[in-house]
Amino acid sequence: MMNTRREMLRHGAAVATLLMSAGLLPTTVRAQAAGYNAGAFESxxxxxxxxxxxxxxxxxxxxxxxxxxxxxxxxxxxxxxxxxxxxxxxxxxxxxxxxxxxxxxxxxxxxxxxxxxxxxxxxxxxxxxxxxxxxxxxxxxxxxxxxxxxxxxxxx
Missing domain, CATH: 2.60.40.2470 (SoxY domain)
Incomplete structure (x- = not known):
């Protein structure tokens, strides 16, 4: 099954959030994941x-x-x-x-x-x-x- 780019980004953001909450991401990646503005992409x-x-x-x-x-x-x-x-x-x-x-x-x-x-x-x-x-x-x-x-x- 082929995923769309948005689905891949959504899944990637979910994985990044899980890794971030576990403390497994470097600081720079954590800052980017935390700063992601989902509302902007939903406008x-x-x-x-x-x-x-x-x-x-x-x-x-x-x-x-x-x-x-x-x-x-x-x-x-x-x-x-x-x-x-x-x-x-x-x-x-x-x-x-x-x-x-x-x-x-x-x-x-x-x-x-x-x-x-x-x-x-x-x-x-x-x-x-x-x-x-x-x-x-x-x-x-x-x-x-x-x-x-x-x-x-x-x-x-």
Whole structure:
């Protein structure tokens, strides 16, 4: 039986919690497991997500870019990327508006790395996608793009 990525993450988090409670995880892994925000990944809208993360209302910005295909032939593996050249980025998020859970990924960054990430996400249908930059000064900036998903890769 093949597990979905979310099921694997959920099981991995459960195992990490058990190991942490038994004192079998290193301190750095314990901190990451304890800091995991399950509510953020359960949010259905951007407003709910920002409230859960304790962030301000997002503002559209030309300083944030999102990359992805105009048309995705296979909704199971849609390549998306987020980037900004602004200093002081705390988190970069990739959101898919019409997914059951709007947040697909959150990357924690420091000024020691370039604020540019990419991954592949699953999209069940055509949707607006968002790249969100959460800044150290409290600002939340975003860019959006529409990605159309074809059914079975045949345009149906």
């Amino acid at each position: 259905k809208t951007m407003a709910d997500l920002m409230k859960t993360l304790g962030a301000s209302a997002p503002t559209e910005s030309k300083d944030v870019t999102i990359t992805g295909p105009d048309i995705a032939e296979n909704g199971a593996v849609v390549p998306l990327g987020a980037a900004t050249a602004l200093p002081g980025v705390k988190n970069l998020l990739l959101l898919v508006e019409k997914n059951p859970s709007i947040m697909t990924s959150m990357f924690e960054l420091t000024d020691a790395v370039e604020a540019s990430v990419s991954t592949r996400v699953k999209m069940g249908q055509s949707s607006n996608v968002f790249a969100v930059a959460m800044m150290n000064d409290g600002r939340v900036l975003y860019a959006q793009k529409e990605v159309k998903v074809t059914l079975g890769g045949c345009g149906g």
